[in-house]
Amino acid sequence: MALIVLVGPMGAGKTTVGTLLAKKLRLPFKDSDAEIEARTGADIPWIFDVEGEQGFRDRETQVLKDLLAMPEGVIATGGGIVMREENRVLLKPVQVVYLRASLNEQLRRTANDRKRPLLQTENPRAVLERLMTIRDPLYRDIATQIIETDGANSRSIATKLARQYGDQAL
Ligand SMILES: Nc1ncnc2c1ncn2[C@@H]1O[C@H](COP(=O)(O)OP(=O)(O)O)[C@@H](O)[C@H]1O
Numbered sequence: 001m002a003l004i005v006l007v008g009p010m011g012a013g014k015t016t017v018g019t020l021l022a023k024k025l026r027l028p029f030k031d032s033d034a035e036i037e038a039r040t041g042a043d044i045p046w047i048f049d050v051e052g053e054q055g056f057r058d059r060e061t062q063v064l065k066d067l068l069a070m071p072e073g074v075i076a077t078g079g080g081i082v083m084r085e086e087n088r089v090l091l092k093p094v095q096v097v098y099l100r101a102s103l104n105e106q107l108r109r110t111a112n113d114r115k116r117p118l119l120q121t122e123n124p125r126a127v128l129e130r131l132m133t134i135r136d137p138l139y140r141d142i143a144t145q146i147i148e149t150d151g152a153n154s155r156s157i158a159t160k161l162a163r164q165y166g167d168q169a170l
């Protein structure tokens with residue numbers, strides 16, 4: 001079944017690699033964050049501000065359910081998708097690619113970003129480290145494949161995955 005879901009921390013490259021991979025496989029691409037913003041007509045920081053993280057997570061789970069109903073495609077999730085057991089149960093039967101990135105790379109790739117509410121703090125490194133400690137085992141538990149992204153550019157990662165999943169997308 002050509003439904004491929006990308007998971008991993010902020011800055012791992014889920015949105016970027018997912019976009020490139022979908023193009024290479026000629027499959028629909030959906031980013032859960034973009035889908036949430038499209039449905040609400042508001043950006044992620046606004047949703048966190050007005051509805052809190054739990055309000056965002058409620059929206060995230062609904063969008064995940066809808067996206068997983070697609071017959072085929074590439075889905076880029078938000079880094080916190082694994083925080084809810086309900087989401088992990090939904091993802092268990094699916095092809096899940098865990099894009100890993102070192103803490104330094106996560107930090108470098110999300111530097112000066114204003115769209116990730118959880119990183120708008122004095123010490124984003126500490127936040128990313130804490131999240132990685134909690135989430136890495138959760139990503140691993142649902143992943144069918146793990147890709148280390150440090151030292152590889154997003155295009156080469158997308159090419160590698162396209163070669164691997166190309167036959168499914170025919
Ligand atoms: N493998 C990579 N190497 C270097 N930079 C990357 C890589 N993957 C993504 N990036 C860059 O990191 C930033 C975050 O990527 P993004 O796709 O938004 O990550 P995510 O959706 O996992 O949070 C973007 O500027 C993107 O161009």
Ligand SMILES: O=C(O)C1=C[C@@H](OP(=O)(O)O)[C@@H](O)[C@H](O)C1
Pocket residue numbers: 008009010011014015033044077078079080081115116117118
């Ligand atoms: O890790 C998280 O909890 C989050 C990651 C973000 O997506 P990206 O991983 O695409 O940045 C976005 O869903 C939101 O800011 C929360």
Ligand SMILES: [Mg+2]
Pocket residue numbers: 014015016031033076077078
């Ligand atoms: Mg993203």
